[in-house]
Amino acid sequence: MNRLDDRLSYLHASYTDSRMTQDSTFNPCKNLNDVFQSVSIEDVDGETLKVYLRVRPNLPQETSKDEDVQIDILDDHSIILTAPASSNTFKNSTHGITKLSQKFTFSHIYGPSTTQKDLFDTATLSLVRDFLGGQNCLLFTYGATNSGKTYTVQGTPTNQGILPRTLDVVFNTIGEHHYQKNDLKPQYFCSVIRLDEKDIQKEEERKERIFKIGSELSTTYSQSTLSLSKLSTSDDSLNYSHQLTEISAFSNKSSEISKVFPGVESLYHDNTSLDIGDAENIIYAVFVSFAEIYNEYVYDLLEKMPTSKKNKRNPLMLGEDRNGSIYIKGLQEVRVCSAEEAWKVLDIGRQNLHFATTRLNHNSSRSHCIFTIKVIKLAKADSPHVARVSMLSVCDLAGTERAGKTRSNQDRLKEASNINTSLLVLSRCIEALRRNQMQKGTKKREIPVPYRDSKLTRLFQSFFLGHGKAAMIVNISKTPLLFDETLQVLKFSAIAKQVAISQAKEEHTNVKISNRKSHFTSFVRQSLNSTGRLSVPWMKRPSDITFGASSDILEKSV
Template sequence: MGSRAATGEEHPGRKSPTRQVQVVVRLRPCLGDAQGEQQQPCVRGVDTRTLEILSKRNRAETVQYQFDAFYGEDSTQQEVYVGSVRPVLAHVLNGQNASIFAYGPTGAGKTHTMLGNPEQPGVVPRALLDIFRMSREQCNQLGGPEWTFSISMSYLEIYQEKVLDLLETQNVDLPIREDRYKNIFIPKLKQQTINSFTEFELHFLPALQNRTTASTKLNLHSSRSHSVLLIKVVKMERTDPFRQLTGKLYLIDLAGSEDNRRTGNEGVRLKESGAINTSLFVLSKVVDALNQGLTRIPYRDSKLTRLLQDSLGGTAHSVMITNIAPEYKHYFNTLTALNFAAKSKLIINHPFTRETIQPIGECQRNWRIKAAP
């Protein structure tokens, strides 16, 4: 996403090692009903990778699922981040792409996992703090002034199948393009250079207020769009051969699927939920097509899947954080989310390193692609 590098175009070169999409599940705590009474749970953890849900045919039986990690209702933001997100950041600082996205039904805690609050910061602020810290440490380890880092951000939402720039609100209904090497980018999407976490907050917090949210019967602050925060990290060598490595981190908060009979959606809310549900249905079709090895993958059938093309079956190190609710009234949404998560962890990606070299005296950079370590 974002504009292509001015020095050239990124392409995969030779075949690279494969990486499965990492899928983790986070169970939010049980919430009381309108009278404050605790609801009956339908799902529980077994160990750090396994959970079980009641069988829809017989409540006396359970069905087990196993993922790369399971975070129970007592899990902290720190545990989720350190266990499943922080390990992929090193790839971004070394010229590879990574994608972290929160999936699950409305009200399951996706936005809390990604953003959190000042007392319990989520994935986004923790990742940005670590990126700035790790870039400083790498500069020191690699010889100080011989290496420099350039970090920039873009922030968008997909609202009713339109791509909207949250940093520059005049940029509406932006097109999605693909270059000859299958790289997805968005012309005119604002790219803001940031030199510190304080600068990141200066631009991100106002942009966050531009995201479309509304109240429904299931969620007082329901996200009515999918949001994508793109962090681009360029590591540049200041001496011959002037290597440049470019990595991108996609931090994605997906809107949740909704049952309009339970949310009470009408009018605009109904239209919004229709667009959300349609895009998530296409996402499920993409996952099925990838797992079946089909020739045509329907990425182009929605703006969401078009932007996730690199994350699912593409070249990114991908982590899906599936958020679920334990109450029995959410049983079918939880079961659907678990089934989708189980299918997603079968997807294979092909990460590679994007590196350019410019010998002294040459204006044209030559692209050199390294396989992922």
């Protein structure tokens, strides 16, 4: 009987442990308050994820004499948030459920008076330096809807955001050291191939076709172009809210968002240039791409939009290379030779983005957009055989929102559901990483990180695994209406800041430039198994495969 009791006790303990593991695996963020309370600086070993906070100033229509969210910036790293009387947090605090005031710490805090230039120089410039030095980098914004994320990333014509400034710095640093030929192209995650004359012709025609799309879009919207005179030419950050007000008031249709960015000749230029070492002996080729994740489908923003509802855009699949790095299959990467050309590509993609009007934001982004810059670095030679490829992705995440506050219709509700789901998966991944970090060195089993539950987290996976550097800019506003969402954003950010991302050994230091003509021969030679039979794993066509000492790519769908 005792043996039976012992056996039942063992089974009960195993079942309880299994339930705890299952709960942690599938819903690690079910109680964000408990997770937030458990975060401690002493728990972290190694370099943590850089998390920056930017506080948006109030817009004129948000100014209220009755109440306001009290945000006390203690120093460059600490902030105290106090709930307004209208928030759910305030009501819960009266019953002892939550605290009325809470303190948060960040890598750096930027107040309402921070200029675009100051933010870029202190939060982004070091990442651009690492990128040009050969490191893969990711920068993404996070926050509630209408918190200033898109302004931070893109800015205005006279007050550029971090992305246009990054393009300026990249080409300022490269200078005249451009690779003059058009026979190279990045492929997959960070591989490179050599093109023959026929492929070069196709690439040039594709670039012309993309720029033609841009000219057609500009012609379509030219009758209602927003004049630059409506935007202040001052860098004073106090004009920030005035500019946002004009943009929101003017743009009542999704297609009109691009009108705040007129011709590239009128854009403000950042003259910063970086010293990256042995630049005199290196030449560069720069490529850009622009994608969006809309309702959990990935689309190329450089594709021409369908003219009728019957024709739908073709969604793209995700692929995984031999090293486990994730990329977007079929995404167009355009060779650009100047910041102006890169801006044109950015503007074309921006006009194809999904925007819609909600109660909280006249131009609410309905998708996550990812602008990627890839640089191929070559030693000066007429026909180089070895290259180094690095990438910098800037991701403007769609804002978290609640249907009751945005007063969304059926389409907006579906979009909001997918947006919130992907952001929830991101928070689950961050929390799983933190828990595994806490359990390191113990006998507890690691929690599976649910990267595959969302396209967004799948694309972020390589960076969270240490194959590159990542940073996050959190945007918040002081409007009382969004306080509860803002508080959740800050709690998630506090957890993310405690995640240590250990840098893996660099796998893409140098890649062999492959020749398309030799692909099939190499493919057959390397695909013969031990019995002499040809093994063809998950391939579409041999011409899509890159071979080399460190760039053997086997493509497969995710």
